[in-house]
Amino acid sequence: MPFPIVNVIVAVLAGVLLLRVGMKILGGFARPVPEAPDPGELRRVRLTYQCSICSTTVRMTMANDEVPEPPRHCQEDMDLITSPDDI
Template sequence: MTAAGMAATFDVMAADVVLASALGTAFKALAAALGGLAILWLGVMILRVLAQPQPEPPPPGELRKVRITYRCSLCGTEVRMTIAPMEDPEPPRHCGDEMSVMAPIEE
């Protein structure tokens, strides 16, 4: 191979390296832009969920979901109330006395 042929080969290789570097930079910029848009979209979706108002409470007299556990202090009977006409219902009676509210156990 002559010196002129080797120089031409090196010029082509140098052009390939420059092109690959430019494409790599463009790919990185595109990936960064897409990642930024994905993060922005996720943030907007989270803010939309947080911005929605809480639903109206049910009308008076309609049963509400509650999760309260009571225990009789005399015999140890436990009762779990799951629905009630109000959010903070009066405790039920057992053995002639009001039952005491038990602390909720994390499940």
């Protein structure tokens, strides 16, 4: 081995390249963020959701729909625990 530092540089460059490729692949999985609706379209709601895995509970106070899509926690949709009659 004439010059070990060259090996280190090559290894670092290869690592950076792999990281970039990995980030690009991951970025492809990311869903585009939906555009925020006009403030007038937001409805006041009082919905309570609970995570079925860790039991984290959140309350939603504003939504762009009377029955909005549930938020996600632990990578799962949260369960609506408010009775639909109370909406």
